Amino acid sequence: MPSRMNYAPSEPASQGAFSGAQQRARERAVQQALRGRGAPTRDNAADAPTKGTAMTVLSRYSEPMRDHAEPKGLTYRPPTELAIEVSHLRKSYGPTVAVDDVSFSVGSGEIFGVIGPNGAGKTTAVECVGGLRTRDSGTVSVLGLDPQSERGALRQVVGTQLQEGSMPVRLRVSELVGLFASFYPHPADTSDLLDLLGLASKRNAYYGRLSGGQKQRVAIALALVGRPKVAILDELTTGLDPQARRDTWELVASIRDQGVTVVLVTHFMDEAERLCDRVMLVEHGQVVALDTPAMLAQRHGGGTRLSFRPSQPFEDSLLTGLPEVRGLQHEGGRVVVNGTGDLLGVVVHALDGAGVEPHNADLTTASLEDAFLRLTSRPKAAQPREVSS
Amino acid sequence: MTTAVPVPVPRPSARSLRRLIATETKLAYRVPVGLALGVVVPVLLLVIFGLSPGFKKPVNPHTTITFMDDYVPVLMALTLALIALVSLPIPMVMNRERKYLRRLSATPVAPVWLLGAQVAVNLVMAVVAMGTIVGGGVLFFDIKAPGNVGGFILAVILATASLFALGLFIAAVSPSPPVAGVLGTVVLYPLLYFAGLWAPRQNMAPALRHIGDFTPLGSAAQSILSSLQGAFPATHALIVMGVWAVVFSAAAVRLFRWE
Numbered sequence: 001m002p003s004r005m006n007y008a009p010s011e012p013a014s015q016g017a018f019s020g021a022q023q024r025a026r027e028r029a030v031q032q033a034l035r036g037r038g039a040p041t042r043d044n045a046a047d048a049p050t051k052g053t054a055m056t057v058l059s060r061y062s063e064p065m066r067d068h069a070e071p072k073g074l075t076y077r078p079p080t081e082l083a084i085e086v087s088h089l090r091k092s093y094g095p096t097v098a099v100d101d102v103s104f105s106v107g108s109g110e111i112f113g114v115i116g117p118n119g120a121g122k123t124t125a126v127e128c129v130g131g132l133r134t135r136d137s138g139t140v141s142v143l144g145l146d147p148q149s150e151r152g153a154l155r156q157v158v159g160t161q162l163q164e165g166s167m168p169v170r171l172r173v174s175e176l177v178g179l180f181a182s183f184y185p186h187p188a189d190t191s192d193l194l195d196l197l198g199l200a201s202k203r204n205a206y207y208g209r210l211s212g213g214q215k216q217r218v219a220i221a222l223a224l225v226g227r228p229k230v231a232i233l234d235e236l237t238t239g240l241d242p243q244a245r246r247d248t249w250e251l252v253a254s255i256r257d258q259g260v261t262v263v264l265v266t267h268f269m270d271e272a273e274r275l276c277d278r279v280m281l282v283e284h285g286q287v288v289a290l291d292t293p294a295m296l297a298q299r300h301g302g303g304t305r306l307s308f309r310p311s312q313p314f315e316d317s318l319l320t321g322l323p324e325v326r327g328l329q330h331e332g333g334r335v336v337v338n339g340t341g342d343l344l345g346v347v348v349h350a351l352d353g354a355g356v357e358p359h360n361a362d363l364t365t366a367s368l369e370d371a372f373l374r375l376t377s378r379p380k381a382a383q384p385r386e387v388s389s
Numbered sequence: 390m391t392t393a394v395p396v397p398v399p400r401p402s403a404r405s406l407r408r409l410i411a412t413e414t415k416l417a418y419r420v421p422v423g424l425a426l427g428v429v430v431p432v433l434l435l436v437i438f439g440l441s442p443g444f445k446k447p448v449n450p451h452t453t454i455t456f457m458d459d460y461v462p463v464l465m466a467l468t469l470a471l472i473a474l475v476s477l478p479i480p481m482v483m484n485r486e487r488k489y490l491r492r493l494s495a496t497p498v499a500p501v502w503l504l505g506a507q508v509a510v511n512l513v514m515a516v517v518a519m520g521t522i523v524g525g526g527v528l529f530f531d532i533k534a535p536g537n538v539g540g541f542i543l544a545v546i547l548a549t550a551s552l553f554a555l556g557l558f559i560a561a562v563s564p565s566p567p568v569a570g571v572l573g574t575v576v577l578y579p580l581l582y583f584a585g586l587w588a589p590r591q592n593m594a595p596a597l598r599h600i601g602d603f604t605p606l607g608s609a610a611q612s613i614l615s616s617l618q619g620a621f622p623a624t625h626a627l628i629v630m631g632v633w634a635v636v637f638s639a640a641a642v643r644l645f646r647w648e
Contacts, residue, residue: 132495152497160495165488168480170419175412182408183401183498226496 079107083261089138098124100285111262113276121285159228169208184226212239234265269369301366304343307336308358401498409506423476431468439530462613466584473552474573478560482569536619547630548609554637561645583607
């Protein structure tokens with residue numbers, strides 16, 4: 001549907017969500033910094049999706065397009081208008097406490113990730129938000145509605161994709177989506193929606209004949225067909241191949257751009273890192289950390305590492321005096337600097353001032369996965385090398 | 390926390406209901422278990438017995454009532470039981486197991502409306518089957534048309550209500566489709582015996598016949614038989630079916646597991 005495309009690649013709206021291959025982005029940032037053009041930017045316009053997968057299908061929302069001028073990252077400020085407010089949420093199944101005093105809020109139009117080990121209580125928490133489970137205590141408000149006492153109104157505006165489950169096998173894809181569309185007052189155009197999810201060629205196929213990835217996409221279609229204002233997506237891309245995952249991320253970013261608030265439960269750290277504005281890490285039913293993926297990675301992931309071969313020797317104090325630098329080692333002919341924040345920018349600037357050129361620079365940033373592994377208490381993961389002889 | 394306010398189940402739009410019923414109708418002929426058991430099997434039996442010379446003879450020398458006249462109420466009871474105890478509950482249990490009911494509960498249309506659509510589709514199937522058996526019997530196999538139409542309709546309605554209640558109860562308590570299948574079969578065979586499928590009721594030992602009077606199928610066969618022959622069904626038979634309908638539908642509502 002290229003003619004209906006409203007997804008301009010150069011628009012700031014597409015920045016941040018899809019940084020393309022991390023390696024390329026990193027190289028470009030390094031090159032830019034080395035060329036002396038100042039701090040690295042997150043200018044990923046070249047990597048922005050150029051396919052005509054416009055979200056015109058779901059575009060009849062009343063909200064205006066969100067302003068994405070601020071690229072997300074360390075300085076991300078959540079929207080002031082809140083879509084979801086949860087405070088002191090508690091839910092137990094018999095003696096097992098699944099969610100224990102969880103509080104968080106999600107801004108309108110945010111993509112909010114919920115991550116954590118298996119059995120951490122992620123699904124229970126979001127199902128209390130979606131009105132699928134009855135909480136024991138605490139308060140929950142979704143667009144001003146209580147998921148328990150105002151279930152009827154809530155279901156008109158919340159679209160849910162459940163973690164597991166399937167549909168009657170002898171229904172065709174178009175029949176299923178059409179059935180669910182009939183449940184909502186202003187549904188999306190079902191055939192456009194199927195196009196968008198790459199299911200157009202499967203519209204007459206029986207649900208039971210679909211592959212796992214296709215079934216997953218049907219589940220996403222059913223969650224979105226009612227044009228929800230809040231979408232709860234539980235394990236969105238489980239079972240999808242890499243290309244389908246990327247397409248799905250693109251889709252989620254696009255629906256957010258239409259003003260939809262997205263709550264995303266995932267155990268893929270790359271998914272949370274690329275897609276989510278903020279991420280809540282849950283373990284044993286409690287919130288362990290809640291921040292932007294970049295901030296979580298920086299604070300808890302072990303920092304940034306920059307290594308290069310200097311064009312000429314220099315005093316270590318040139319760099320160790322910088323507030324961003326935590327440590328400096330010499331490895332062969334290379335200098336390895338560990339630190340935080342805009343390490344690359346300040347190091348390059350300092351070297352430039354001393355007339356030193358960094359060659360073959362390599363920047364490694366701590367990932368959300370590093371932070372995840374450090375934050376979740378898993379004794380075996382802490383020392384994986386002990387096993388080998 | 391505010392006290393929980395009981396939330397009424399909102400009524401879906403007419404469009405949603407039409408769509409649900411249309412979808413279940415498609416499933417009924419794409420997965421034609423119910424059609425096979427509830428319509429094809431009884432029609433085959435009707436034709437087979439209708440073409441057997443022995444069934445055209447009077448049951449005794451002093452009457453014009455044939456064995457076929459006697460057999461049609463049993464066939465109708467069998468058909469209702471197959472629809473209500475097999476065709477109705479198993480898809481419900483499958484939808485619970487695949488978490489389809491739970492998925493529906495996340496939409497504005499509560500899953501109880503899906504159950505309603507399934508009941509409606511099976512009711513239509515039951516009406517078609519009853520009409521086919523009586524109509525086909527009268528047209529092709531010389532059975533007598535219902536002599537007491539009001540009594541006949543009342544008997545069929547109560548028989549249907551009691552058996553559908555039993556089927557919904559099976560759907561409510563079965564944790565998985567195989568369990569529902571076993572439960573349906575275990576209930577079905579004794580009921581069919583009391584209806585007189587294997588031995589005519591008049592040949593049963595008095596004690597067994599007495600027990601049969603308290604089963605929905607025994608009462609169904611008995612009251613349909615008398616209404617076909619022109620009498621209003623016995624009050625106790627109608628009461629027995631009414632009680633089964635009320636008790637088991639109430640139990641089904643209380644015990645139904647949505648996930």
